[in-house]
Amino acid sequence: xxxxxxxxxxxxxxxxxxxxxxxxxxxxxxxxxxxxxxxxxxxxxxxxxxxxxxxxxxxxxxxxxxxxxxxxxxxxxxxxxxxxxxxxxxxxxxxxxxxxxxxxxxxxxxxxxxx
Amino acid sequence: xxxxxxxxxxxxxxxxxxxxxxxxxxxxxxxxxxxxxxxxxxxxxxxxxxxxxxxxxxxxxxxxxxxxxxxxxxxxxxxxxxxxxxxxxxxxxxxxxxxxxxxxxxxxx
Numbered sequence: 001x002x003x004x005x006x007x008x009x010x011x012x013x014x015x016x017x018x019x020x021x022x023x024x025x026x027x028x029x030x031x032x033x034x035x036x037x038x039x040x041x042x043x044x045x046x047x048x049x050x051x052x053x054x055x056x057x058x059x060x061x062x063x064x065x066x067x068x069x070x071x072x073x074x075x076x077x078x079x080x081x082x083x084x085x086x087x088x089x090x091x092x093x094x095x096x097x098x099x100x101x102x103x104x105x106x107x108x109x110x111x112x113x114x115x
Numbered sequence: 116x117x118x119x120x121x122x123x124x125x126x127x128x129x130x131x132x133x134x135x136x137x138x139x140x141x142x143x144x145x146x147x148x149x150x151x152x153x154x155x156x157x158x159x160x161x162x163x164x165x166x167x168x169x170x171x172x173x174x175x176x177x178x179x180x181x182x183x184x185x186x187x188x189x190x191x192x193x194x195x196x197x198x199x200x201x202x203x204x205x206x207x208x209x210x211x212x213x214x215x216x217x218x219x220x221x222x223x224x
Contacts, residue, residue, distance in 0.1 A: 033211060040123075040216070041216060042119070042202075042214045042215055042216040042217070043159070043202075043214040045211045045212075045213075048211050056211060090158055090159075102147075102206065102212075103149070103161050103164075104161075104212060105161075106158035106159050106160070107158060108157070108158050109158055
């Protein structure tokens with residue numbers, strides 16, 4: 001596989017369910033990101049991991065819990081979500097270098113619906 | 116004020132037309148600038164970086180005006196395949212990018 005992959009591509013869950021989104025990058029990058037894209041809104045950054053360490057949490061509610069076991073894998077654990085959390089969740093990776101442009105490569109996203 | 120502002124469109128243009136999008140940003144500390152393209156129900160992909168001196172990639176020309184804090188994208192000889200949402204993106208030095216809401220382009224035959 002090449003690039004950035006995400007599973008599942010679609011997910012429907014109830015408010016009491018617990019589920020996880022998975023992201024894997026095959027680009028040898030050292031940074032990974034979770035973004036949320038709601039209808040007619042810009043992409044919102046959720047979390048940033050650099051060398052497996054979380055470097056940014058953009059005021060995300062605790063019902064979203066990220067996990068980065070190594071530099072190639074990123075998870076987003078979901079529990080007791082709300083209907084307004086329904087959105088497209090995009091994972092991205094980049095090669096972060098100090099002072100350099102960091103083009104980000106995106107996965108295809110997981111379209112989440114919370115009932 | 117939004118960090119990145121774009122006209123949402125849609126811009127409906129005939130094939131072969133020239134179309135231009137502008138984007139303004141509020142953070143003067145912004146360091147890097149990009150245009151990404153996002154097709155319907157797909158992920159964003161980098162179209163081109165934007166440099167102060169202006170840069171061109173085939174039919175696409177990007178310009179940056181730091182003094183006025185705006186970025187532009189010009190598309191010449193529009194193709195049907197150019198139909199997409201164009202995202203203005205910048206890096207303020209954080210380890211992440213800041214995205215605009217996008218401008219939708221529809222090229223018609």
